[in-house]
Amino acid sequence: MKFAVIEYNSKTGKIWHHTPERPNYLCDPIREIDPTSFGCYVSALEGEHIPLLALVKPTFYKKVLKRLTGSWPGSYDLSYLKDFEALLVVYQISDGHEMVVFLRRLRREFPHITIIGVPTQPWGLLQQHWDKRLNAKQEIIDFMNACDVFLTIVKSTRDQWQAMSSTPVEYLPQPYPVRHAAKQFVPRESKDKIIFVAGVTDRPDIAKGQRVAKKLQQEFPDYVIHVTKIADAPLDTSELEGVRYEVMPFQLWQEHLAYLSKVMLVINTDYTQTRGRAQVD
Numbered sequence: 001m002k003f004a005v006i007e008y009n010s011k012t013g014k015i016w017h018h019t020p021e022r023p024n025y026l027c028d029p030i031r032e033i034d035p036t037s038f039g040c041y042v043s044a045l046e047g048e049h050i051p052l053l054a055l056v057k058p059t060f061y062k063k064v065l066k067r068l069t070g071s072w073p074g075s076y077d078l079s080y081l082k083d084f085e086a087l088l089v090v091y092q093i094s095d096g097h098e099m100v101v102f103l104r105r106l107r108r109e110f111p112h113i114t115i116i117g118v119p120t121q122p123w124g125l126l127q128q129h130w131d132k133r134l135n136a137k138q139e140i141i142d143f144m145n146a147c148d149v150f151l152t153i154v155k156s157t158r159d160q161w162q163a164m165s166s167t168p169v170e171y172l173p174q175p176y177p178v179r180h181a182a183k184q185f186v187p188r189e190s191k192d193k194i195i196f197v198a199g200v201t202d203r204p205d206i207a208k209g210q211r212v213a214k215k216l217q218q219e220f221p222d223y224v225i226h227v228t229k230i231a232d233a234p235l236d237t238s239e240l241e242g243v244r245y246e247v248m249p250f251q252l253w254q255e256h257l258a259y260l261s262k263v264m265l266v267i268n269t270d271y272t273q274t275r276g277r278a279q280v281d
Helices: 039-044 051-056 060-069 093-109 122-131 136-145 155-162 178-184 206-219 253-260
Strands: 005-008 048-051 086-091 114-117 147-154 169-171 194-199 224-229 246-247 265-269
Touching: 005 039, 039 048, 039 224, 048 136, 051 093, 060 136, 086 093, 093 114, 093 136, 114 136, 122 136, 155 169, 178 253, 194 206, 206 224, 206 265, 253 265
Parallel strands: 005 048, 005 086, 086 114, 114 147, 147 169, 194 224, 194 265, 224 246
Antiparallel strands: none
């Protein structure tokens, strides 16, 4: 099956091809492709990662029209896609309207292609966006309606998604390089006495995890709490006052896996219904 993941843009702005020698999880996560996330679909199905902007090929004229109208001209060439059998198209808030236009053209010009839709933001963050902006929800409904099937990677949200569109919604966890990640395995007796908690404290339920960690440390004082500081994200450690904790810098995927393999306990209470994928690994 000839398969590709299509996102609005990518780190390189160019089409990326999976090869057995260089799967996504061995690539540079800053300059090339994500080692997890939607890059996993590309390598799992030995496909391509195509940024829509690589098809648009922005020119000065097109950029002027985009500035004036809010969208790219709808005449860019889609012929590169004609031989694909299935495309996984990613929706995200910042460019959802462009992806809706793209999907409608794709259905008209290449009706043989199976279109699979999937959101990049988790349900909770999308819900926040819809609550704050009138008619914002209609955009992703239009996106879903243009797909043959829509995927959720969180089983508990399937019925909520299905209520929004007649397009079939299926639960499918993201493929993941488990065999590669398992190389970081550390037996329990060799782990460090660390309780790891998330630090993006603008998500309300994360504070619950910090309160649990604090209670545990009060009962097991030889454990230290680690909390991650992510650049440009708020970190409120007031829930950890009075206990021993350390603020850890953000780590790239490979580094984070190696670190987590030595941690005794990870607490994930993210109300946005993310998978907490790296921590689970």
